Amino acid sequence: MALDLSKVGERKKLKKQREPHWQRLRAGCFLGFRPSKRSGPGSWIARAYDEDSGKYQLKALGDFGELVGNARFAAAKKEAEKLAELVEAGGEIRAKLETVSDACRDYAKSKTEAEARFKRYVYSDPLGKVKLDKLRRRHVAEWRKRLEQTPSLVSRNKDGETRTRSRAPSTVNRDMAVLRAALTKVLSPGAPNSEAAWQEALQAIRNADRQRTLYLDRVQRKKLLAAIDSEIAPFVRALCLLPLRPGALAALTAGDFDKRTSELTIGKDKTGKPRRIQLPAEATGLMVEQSKDKLPTAPMFMRGNGKAWDKNSWKKPIAAAVKAAELPAGATAYTLRHSTITDLVSAGLPLLTIAQISGTSAEMIERHYGHLASDAAVKALGELAL
Structure with a gap:
């Protein structure tokens, strides 16, 4: 039988x-x-x-x-x-994934940012050793608690001394998002309100991404450029001209710019997918100047030591220029991105176009800048009436 x-x-x-x-x-x-x-x-x-x-x-x-x-x-x-x-159909079976760490390594094969987060918070954590078929909500909930209690690194000086701060809800969300994505690829969601519902412990903190309201107008940005150190001036000027993330701008190489078409390819960014954007005249001139006589693989914005800028090297000179120009103390490199996006929205450029240029979703632009688009529309209607 x-x-x-x-x-x-x-x-x-x-x-x-x-x-x-x-x-x-x-x-x-x-x-x-x-x-x-x-x-x-x-x-x-x-x-x-x-x-x-x-x-x-x-x-x-x-x-x-x-x-x-x-x-x-x-x-x-x-x-x-x-x-x-x-x-x-001729397909291949993936290598056997037994533990949470296995699932994370498989997911992060081509995702450097995810791999960096897993190295900090998963591989060395007890959660990493849990077998996938034994994973329960309590395992993930305990990991989340440990994550929330882990301070974020602010800076490290030459003597090895570090400064930290409490982990922000938005940072917790980003750390959880990559783990959730890795596990979703290999596990089905558990039944709601059960111990098998591992996904429930990874629900994002609501309203964690606070709107960046600090805005520097054109006059303030000119003051910043006038006070900035000459070594980093081209990098900061580019941040004032283009709505790119500082990290994506710093990762550019000379070969990413096509002088013939005035196009720039942004490769290393949060989205993980390369994109090409058309540059306006002033930004084109800056890229022509910065890429001159450089090998295609050389950093577009190069420091005196030949290396590319990063968040640890751009923080101090920007902070010093902010102080010297008597600008709001909270102004950072990211403030320039926010300010540029604000100007584009206020000028009436379509939100989808802004989203594509800046490397984010139209939903995020609408959420954080939608009120400015409405103001621009009202202004345009008023001018029409005149």
């Missing part, structure tokens, strides 16, 4: 052994079940025949412990059929 793993009672009668008990779903597609030796829910395995290699490919599916007994077979069967379709 053929084995029927869909019946909970039949599964309970199965002998506890290393080799799974197999049920044939169709030609070349099998679903296996291995009973737990410790009264657990047991684990499921899929097996699919690969005609090219003449061998079966296996994939561990986990225990589906978040589901009730009679629903586990259906979920496992669905995953086994997906595996068979993948193998039959």
Whole structure:
């Protein structure tokens, strides 16, 4: 008599052994079940025949412990059929991912920012060692608590002394977002309000991204440029001309600028996807000047030591210029990006266009700057009436 793993009672009668008990779903597609030796829910395995290699490919599916007994077979069967379709189409099975750290490393293969966050907060944390099929809400909730209590590094001086501050809710959200994305690729969400609902512990803190209201007008930005050190002046001038993130601007190389078309390719940015933008005349002139006689791989904005600017090297000269120009004390490199975006919105440029140039979503532009677009529209209507 053929084995029927869909019946909970039949599964309970199965002998506890290393080799799974197999049920044939169709030609070349099998679903296996291995009973737990410790009264657990047991684990499921899929097996699919690969005609090219003449061998079966296996994939561990986990225990589906978040589901009730009679629903586990259906979920496992669905995953086994997906595996068979993948193998039959010539696809490859990913390397076996057992722990949370494995899932994070797989996700971060081409995402340097995510990898950096995982190195700081996951790989060395107890959460990293938790098996994926054993992950529960409490594991993630405990990790989140540790993360929220970890101070953020503000600066480090030459003597090794560090200054820190409490971790901001917006920073916690960014750290959680990459972990949530990594786990979502390999795990299904658990049943709501259950211990299996690991995703619930990673819900973002609402209203954490406070609007950046500090704005420097054109006169104030000219004062800043007049007071800035000559070494960093081209970099700061570019921040005043283009609505780019400071990190993305600092990462530019001479080869990213096409003098013939006045186009700039922004590669390293928050979105992770390169984009090309058309530069206005003044910004084009600056890029022509900065890329002159440089190799394509050389930093577009180069420090005296030949290295590119970064947040640790641009902070002090900008802060010193802010103080010398008697500008608001909270002004930073990012303030210039916010100020430039504000000017573009106020000038009536379409929000979608601004979003594409600045490397963010139209939703974020609408959320933070939408009121300015409304003001610009009202002003335009008023001028029309005149």
